[in-house]
Amino acid sequence: MKIKSKLLIVGAILALIALTTMQGYLIFNTYDLRKKSYAVESRTKIGSIVKTPYVDSLSWNYRMEFVEKIPEYKNGIITKDSLLNSLEKFSSLKNDTFLDYFKKGAEYYNLDDNIQFKKIATSIQLSENGETEDLLIDGKDEPIFLLGTNFPTDEGLIINAWNWTFDKDYTNTLNQESTVDIKYRATIYMKILNWDTIIFKRLLLLFFVAFLLFLFIILLVTYSIRNLLKLKRISDIKTDFINNITHELKTPLATLSIATKTLTNKFAKDNKDIAKDSIDTINRQNKRLQNLIDQVVDNSVGYNDINLNKEQVNLSSFLKDLSEDYALTLPKHIQFIKSISDVSEEVSVDQFYFSTAIVNILNNAVKFEGSVIKITYQIENFEHIISISDNGIGISKKNKTLIFGKFFRVSEKNTHNFKGLGLGLYYCKQIINAHKGTLDVKSRKNEGSTFFIKLPLSNGKKNLISR
Structure with missing residues (x-):
């Protein structure tokens, strides 16, 4: 039975781990799919904004202004850096207009405010008469920012790229007519700010349901x-x-x-x-x-089944008489200490049942190798407090919560070293409960035990009279 129980527990825990792993995997996949879906949705909206005649005209304007500067570069009037700077300058003059247009388009297409757009020139190649080639920009060079928001390229997602070609006729330094073929490549990117936060908000309900399901499974397995x-x-x-x-x-x-x-x-x-x-x-x-x-x-009866015949009793006198009688039954090697305060306060108890509970606890102290037994009584914090302590074998931490259970007996490695049916402390607990009191224990293994019986004051107020 013990092995089967362990196997069932291990199986339940492994099943819980497997279900948790599967649930986590499915949630991760859902999260990843939502991110991709959100990216595609954003690309589509951005495409609807920038692929318009108005944006095309803006791009055409700064490209043509750039093309007009190429003959000066070919004739050595301006340097390569100056030519590229002119492209950046011409595009920046159009950027404020573009950003206003992009903002309006974003509002129209309900594009998230956390999404930024960027257009850059990634490659510009010049060739003359189909022979000589001049790479103004290639993949290894820093691209030229054109339109949008200039965020780091590696932080963005590529949306699209296209090539544009144009022929420019000019007169070279030899006063000859020549043609420059321009191959221009531009790429657009988008950057999603706080991406994880956006997706998390969209999946918040799913996460909440998944958490509740996970919590339910844990509670179910724990309960089982x-x-x-x-x-x-x-x-x-x-x-x-x-x-x-x-x-x-x-x-x-x-x-x-x-x-x-x-x-x-x-x-x-x-x-x-x-x-x-x-x-x-x-x-x-x-x-x-x-x-x-x-x-x-x-x-084995419960406290509700105990029929008490209560009467007003002075616990000081009651406990002194009971202790005197009990001391006569003890072996000579056992030291019995009595510390009973003289108080006038009375309490309503059934003398037979109440004395049975106390004697049972005293017998336990003797039974579990107590050589020094002490009984004390006082009124404190609006309660009658009776404590019975011994220096016996004590109670381990794991058994302290079990000793008041029905049929429970202290054992070591499945061997019971002390006789009994395991009903004594259970019966004591029921008797004290029937008197509306409490029975607790403080104990450590091999250091003895102390049992506390607490009964509420009958008149609800403290009235300790010392003599």
């Missing part, structure tokens, strides 16, 4: 594992109780069997002493069996 462990614990307690009660019943039953055989023996018929001893043995074992059954029946 807890139930499994609880059922296993109950099963172990039941098995332990059956084994224990069987062991407790075997001794009187075996004794009864022997006594019965002795009584029916022909030698016992003529011997009144043997017959009397056998009958006495049968009566004792019968009484033992009855007490064992009564213990199971009476001590």
Whole structure:
């Protein structure tokens, strides 16, 4: 059963990890697809804005102004840098007009404000009479910014690129007519600011539902594992109780069997002493069996089933009398310390049940190897507080929350070193609960235990009278 439980728990955890991984993978894919979809959608809108006759005319104007400067470059009047600077200058003069137009187009097409546009010249090649070539700009050079917002190229996404060719006739330095072939390549980019934030907002509902589903799965697995462990614990307690009660019943039953055989023996018929001893043995074992059954029946009831016959009692006097009587039953090697405050405050209790609870706790202190036992009583924080401490074997941290459970017995490595049915502290707890009080314990393994019984003051106010 133990191995099966561990396998089920490990299987449930692995299944949870697998489901979480799968869910994370699907969410990541959805996120990635939304990013691509958003990029395509933005490209389309930008294309609708810039691929218009008005933008084409702006581009045509600064390109033609640039072309008009090429003969000066070919004739050595201006340098290559000056020629390229002129292209940048001519385009910048048109950029403010373009940005206004782009803003209006973005509003019309509902393009996100976080999207920026950039157009650059990435390649300009000049060739004359189909022979000589002059690369003004190639892929290795810094491109020339033309229109839009000048953001770093590596931060943007490419939208489109196209080539434009034009022939320019001019008179060279030899006073000869010549033709320059211009091959011009431009590329447009877009940059999406706060991309992750935009996509996250669009997927917020999906993330929320996925989180709720993930939380539900975790709670379901946790609940299932807890139930499994609880059922296993109950099963172990039941098995332990059956084994224990069987062991407790075997001794009187075996004794009864022997006594019965002795009584029916022909030698016992003529011997009144043997017959009397056998009958006495049968009566004792019968009484033992009855007490064992009564213990199971009476001590396993809940506090709602306990019928109290309450009366006003002065706990100082009550505890002193109980302690004096109990001290007479203790072995000589056990030291019993009493520290009971004299108070006039009375409390309503059932003397029989209340004394049963205290004696059970005291018996436990002796049973679990306590050689020094101390009982104290005082009124503090509007409560009657009775504490019973010992220097016995103590209670481990894992068992402190279990000792008040029905049929629970302290064990080490599945071996019970102390007899009992595991009902004593459960019964004590029910009795104190029936009195509207609380029963708690402070303990550390091998350092003893202290049990606290707390009852509320009857009149609801502190009235401690020391004598």
